[in-house]
Amino acid sequence: MEDKEPIKAPGLKWIKRASGRVPHWVADEADVKNGYIPKTVNLYYLADQPDMLKAKCDSLQAEMILWRTGYRADPLKFDGSIKSLLSIYETHPRSTYRKLRPGSLRPYNHYLKNLKAHIGSVRIDETTGVDLMDWHDVWSENGRYLAAATTARAVLFAAVTFGIMMRLPGCSALAVVMRETAKTLPHPKPRNQSATAQQIIAARAAAHENGRPSSALAYALCFETVLRLWDVIGQWWPLDMGGISEVLDADRDLKWFGLRWEDIDADLVLHYTPSKTADSSGASISYSLKKAPMVMDELQHWPAKMRTGPMILSEENGLPLRASIFAQRWTVDRKAAGLPATLWARDLRASGITEGRASGARLDDASKVAGPRRVGSCQSVR
Secondary structure (H helix, E strand, O other): OOOOOOOOOOOEEEEEEOOEEEEEEEOOHHHHHOOOOOOEEEOHHHOOOHHHHHHHHHHHHHHHHHHHOOOOOOOOOOOOEHHHHHHHHHHOOOOHHHHOOHHHHHHHHHHHHHHHHHHOOOEHHHOOHHHHHHHHHHHOOOOOOHHHHHHHHHHHHHHHHHHHHOOOOOHHHHHHHHHHHHOOOOOOOOOOOOOOHHHHHHHHHHHHHOOOHHHHHHHHHHHHHOOOHHHHOOEEEEOOOOOOOOOEEOOOOEEEEOOEHHHEOOOOEEEEOOHHHHOOOOOOEEEEHHHOHHHHHHHOOOOHHHOOOEOOEOOOOOOEOOHHHHHHHHHHHHHHHOOOOOOOOOHHHHHHHHHHHHOOOOHHHHHHHHOOOOHHHHHOOO
16 A cells, blocks of 8 residues: 555545554544544555445544534444444443453453444344454454454454343344354464563563562562462452442542452461452462562562552552553563563463473462362463
8 A cells, every 4th residue: 555645535544554554534633522432443454445445434424523413322222233232232231341350341442442343334133154254354364363353253242142131133143153153263372371480580680670679579479379460460440340449540530459468467378369250259369478489589678568558569650550551561571581572471370380380289289379260271271
């Protein structure tokens, strides 16, 4: 597209990316300030279809202008389209969407927006397996990003499942089509990245060098207690979701839940109910930090008077870290420590399980510490 005259249409902007210019429809700034969503719609899948691209921009522009006149569609009204199903899934007070935790809510919101833009106008009762296969090619960019396509289908299936609960026409049949089609589509390979104890020691040293003892403590906790990352650093929830918390971010209307110093008793035993089991089995874990040499080493940087409230805080503002900020800081420390780019922050927990198994820990012992409901969950982490 670089050598061609860019197509022009209402709201259409061509944004430079590594792969070239990508078309986006962008809402008027004044309407966005007044609350209009979506702010932008990525139309990369129409980049080589000028007529369809222009028609899509015209449609999006018309919707924005209609909104500007004061029209507001009923988000709970089902008209047979995928867009109306997704809106019901997002807004119905009984929807399973309302039970998503922050770690899932963020990607779900991303894919819901993209699904509405791409296939929102398609009727549910006319959707076929061939359509799903075509969409898979678009979402995965012809197989380059299988995880993205798989997640998009999972979000759509979650909405379809809720549609079945609501007895919305066409949803039951589409669920069957989606299950059968999924059997024919490629899936991403499971991640098997893990770090050694020496690599975690190097990452901790890099965090200290960068003046971030909280990050170093988080790496040690994830690796040696094998708590999930989102439990160690905590999760920021919208104020109208979850329970009660005194840790608030008033500027972003969020509240925080996660690991606190109060979860460690006087004998340095950590008692914690992981978020994954909090709303189901309620299973909790207990782990003696005296058996975690990295954690014990990090605790020396935290005098007793500082051991109150959330354990992992931003050194800049004193609030618990957002997942995206923590990931950015992990990237800095990972590079400084010379660790591979394929090692993500969320791999720290799997690294601890792998290290334990390599050191001769029994499988059922690893399972008890990690806290999954089935031993097989640990068996697969190698």
